[in-house]
Amino acid sequence: MQYLVSVIDDKSSPGSSDRRPAISEFNERLIADGYWVFAGGLADPDAATVIDNRGEQPMLSDGPFVESKEYLAGVWVWEAPDLDVALALAAEASKICDRKLEVRPFQ
Amino acid sequence: MSDVEDAISRAYRGEWARIVASLTRRFSNLDLAEEAAAEAFATAVARWPTDGVPPNPGAWLTTTATRKGIDRMRRENQRVGKHKEAQMVFDNAPPESIGAIDDDRLRLIFTCCHPALAMETRVALTLRMIGGLTVAEIARAFLVSESTMGQRITRAKAKIKAARIPYRMPSAADLPGRVSGVLAVLFLVFNEGYLATGPGTGPVRADLTAEAIRLTRLVRALMPEDGEVAGLLALMLLTEARRTARISMNGELIPLDEQDRGAWDPALIAEGHRLVRERLAAAAAGEAPGRYQILAAIGAVHTSARDIRDTDWSQVVALYDQLVNVDPSPIIALNRAIAVAELDGPRVALATVDRLETGLNGYHAFHATRADLLRRLGRSQDARAAYDKAIDLAGNTAETANLSRRRDQLQ
Secondary structure, three states: OEEEEEEEEEEOOOOOOOOOOHHHHHHHHHHHHHOOOEEOOEEEHHOEEEEEEEOOOOOEEEEOOOOOOEEEEEEEEEEEOOHHHHHHHHHHHHHHHEEEEEEEEEO | OOOOHHHHHHHHHHHHHHHHHHHHHHHHOOHHHHHHHHHHHHEEEEEEHOOOOOOOHHHHHHHHHHHHHHHHHHHOOOOOOOHHHHHHHOOOOOOOOOOOOHHHHHHHHHHOOOOOHHHHHHHHHHHHHOOOOOOOHHHHHOOOHHHHHHHHHHHHHHHHHOOOOOOOOOOOHHHHHHHHHHHHHHHHHHEEEEHOOOOOOOOOOOHHHHHHHHHHHHHHHHHOHHHHHOOOHHHHHHHHHHOHEEOOOOOOEEHHHOOOHHHHHHHHHHHHHHHHHHHHHHHHHOOOOOOHHHHHHHHHHHHHHOOOHOOOOHHHHHHHHHHHHHOHHHHEEEEEEEEHHHOOOOHHHHHHHHHHHHHHHHHHHHHHHHHHHHHHHOOHHHHHHHHHHHHHOOHHHHHHHHHHHHHHHHO
């Protein structure tokens, strides 16, 4: 079972910015234990562009699809046997990256 | 009720949770387990009147439900390989051991009470899957509409499946945190039995109170050091002890002050008092008691009085004061006011009760309490209106009978 783990940051009270080494170390462990599928940090939401080409021509707009105080700062994809395992890892990961996480299963 | 109907309802009470739990283990799918169990009972309703009641109704229902489940699985999931399907068809292996306590239903409770589900959802799901209550009965217990409750349960089952919430006992490290949610659920199951709300059920469903007590005993065996588990068990025992004295021959609720205390069950009271004493000792040693321990202590005060006039009401009010600090819900405040009426009189109590209207206007006990206080204050017309509201909202037949008689006795 694969889970998307979204790292949620908050513009008004951002998580600490010195977590990179700890996260790398955690990723090494995820790989060693067979949970790691993918991980990536995201640039600021201001760097996003939304494109909609359902009409006659592509419409581009500057910025994220939804403006909010909380935003997606990065993602993990984990392979875990069940939600309890994913949640136990997420509890650890939340501490390590100093941010709130959303754990959501793939279909 | 015919013999066949009786056999079906007995099987339903006795076997529902067991069947759902064993099918959940077999199919790893709660929704499928529930649907298959419901189909098996529907088949029994259709066949038993002509074919006769099978010699072992539980085994018949389990076999039928398993077949229904396999049929459903084949229809719904074409991707299941022949090998896996064959394994499920012939899987008669006993459940894998989960340590000292091996009970499918308890395992199912922990799944239904998973912390990734909202608290109200956990309760609803457990009442449906373990208690076997209908969606309508659960909706009434939680003061929401039947469609809201139906959606809540459907969403919960979908999440358990999609997110793969496991069907097993939590690890030893997770257990304490998982227990408090389970206790809340067990208490609500007990209350649904003690004050049954289904229109087709009797005023008390001893099967549910017994099931809640049985499962609470199991949790206590698993966690003998947990004060709230002991507290909840004591509370249930001290309440259950009064069960038979609480309903008259003609199905009317007998309030505490009119009960024949000689009819209370002395063995249950003794066991409940033992547990309360154990928790009082722990509290004296500095362990702060939770809500179930305080409620059990209140139950112990009531069951210690040989006569209603011997009740130590100041002790009851003091315990409610403690409870309000732990659980500031309006229902606790309402129950505290009932004790205050005995200590400081109905006028003081009514002033408190009236302040709770916003939160409790849809709750029958709020209007029943007001009606009683208004009656004692000689305000017959107001009392009558309050009794009418209480009767409208009450789902329990014995309560309705008692409220109606009290209303009709008004001058």
